Amino acid sequence: MEYHQPNMAQDYRGTIQFWDKEKGFGFIDSDYFDERLFVHGSEIFPKGYVPFIGEHVSFMVGNSPDKKIWAKKVVLIRQMELEEPITPNPSNIDISTSSGELKPESIKFDWSLTSIAYIVAMVIFLEIVHVFCTRGSMPIIVFYGYMGMNIWSLFLYIKDKRAALNDLWRVPEKTLLWSSVLGGWPAALCIQNIIRHKNQKTEFKQLFIGTIILNIIAFSILAFFSKDLNAYFAYIQNLFGVWFKSFSS
Template identity: 30%
Template sequence: MKFQGKVLNWNDEKGFGFVEPNGGGKRAFVHIKAFKPRSRRPVNGEVILYELIQDNNNRYKAENIQFARDARDLKKRSHAKKGSHLGEVFIALFCAVLLTSTYFGKLPLIITSIYIVMSLIAFATYAIDKSAAQKNHWRIQESTLHLLSLIGGWPGAFFAQKKLRHKSIKKEFKRVYWVTIILNLSGLFWIHTEKGRNVINNVIYPLFNG
């Protein structure tokens, strides 16, 4: 069973101290060697996760210790990695449907081209914003990133989030991002209807043909 508590009376020179469990309970001895993995040294007041062990002298000590912050970050990365695999499968299926629909003439080639171009633009825009964030320069507005996703750049935005690790764990941004995907796919579905095809043939094509 894992407990959570704060490090107290830490002696960094000797590498030991104590932990006081949150909500009350047995104070336990903490040794630097009990941290797994031993990524850094604790400080007084830091929150840790640990297992409580009682030795032969009826003294309590903490074992298999993790920093609570590191455990939360690891959990977030695990969820993000799982989500990215599902996203990759989703995009692969989308591309297969898109290319099949284009091949059989149900979807104009210009629509497929728009997805490719907008995805490249979206990826590049994410890269520019990532660089600006690292250099503390002027940032690209999130509404711009969402607009690129809405008009077909969402596959490129997905890979930018994954490869560049940019906007990938910001929950509010991700929620809006998935809304743009739903709206975009709704529009793509509409294009496949008779009314949508009429708009493409009578409005969109004439624009590109002059």
């Protein structure tokens, strides 16, 4: 596998050739070895950091349970460069010191006219839902559901943007899409443009538009059968009212 018998006490240099963020493992490409080396996320320092493809690393090697060579004690080269002096052996690097911490990237907000227009559109749509509910056309719980999902969508997108900037664990795209299907798409549409996140990826945009269509269809069906739903929720409310009075008396 390797050009020479690897020294288990020596540190090597290489680059991240592949990384699976969902499963927490990847492979390192190094000139010292013929084939790429497996590396588990638990061997990455600083702990909890998710490397990106092409990132330069320093590492040691060890034997896996099946006697294959894999990378251990993997340290980012840029992390090592923050230390004075630079220690070539990853096992001697104290990554817990404040001088060795990587400063997190902050999110930049774009308050352009386009972003403001999306915000206005979101407010209008939520107000339409609110009017439908307060006038008795739809159960009020529908409005509360929309508000909750929009707040949740804002949280998810901001969390995913921060993770993308700092190479941390990302929010799965299916989670973002499901939040839109369940009614959080107005806020998602706004925050995508305000923080410039997920608004350039063609495949995701197509799926996202599909979630908007699905939610609007569901909302229309709900509005069509709203009278029956109102009667049902009124029955449930009266039933709980009777139970409450029976317990309190």
